Amino acid sequence: MPKANLRPVPGSRPFHVFECSLCKTRFEGIGPVDPRIGHAAFEAAFSEPKAALFKEWNAHLYPAHRRQWEFQRAKMEKRGVAKKEAEGENPGSSL
Numbered sequence: 677m678p679k680a681n682l683r684p685v686p687g688s689r690p691f692h693v694f695e696c697s698l699c700k701t702r703f704e705g706i707g708p709v710d711p712r713i714g715h716a717a718f719e720a721a722f723s724e725p726k727a728a729l730f731k732e733w734n735a736h737l738y739p740a741h742r743r744q745w746e747f748q749r750a751k752m753e754k755r756g757v758a759k760k761e762a763e764g765e766n767p768g769s770s771l
């Protein structure tokens with residue numbers, strides 16, 4: 677079974693638009709950030725939209741690629757990352 681990946685849309689500006697490699701659903705990426713502002717500032721400017729992007733991605737996986745969502749979740753649980761997320765909102769609950 678092919679794995680769904682969140683990947684930048686070919687030909688788009690870097691980090692600007694992402695798509696699901698399986699069903700080509702598009703996600704708004706991270707706006708233009710000038711890498712010359714320095715590594716720390718760059719990371720800071722990225723962290724919020726990056727978190728939002730991955731939240732959207734998880735919300736997409738849940739209804740569209742459920743098996744992968746479960747796989748990813750199991751993997752995260754193994755690392756102890758999903759714990760606080762599991763106590764919070766369910767990515768699919770708004771659908």
Ligand SMILES: [Zn+2]
Nearest residue numbers: 696698699740
């Ligand atoms: Zn998809």
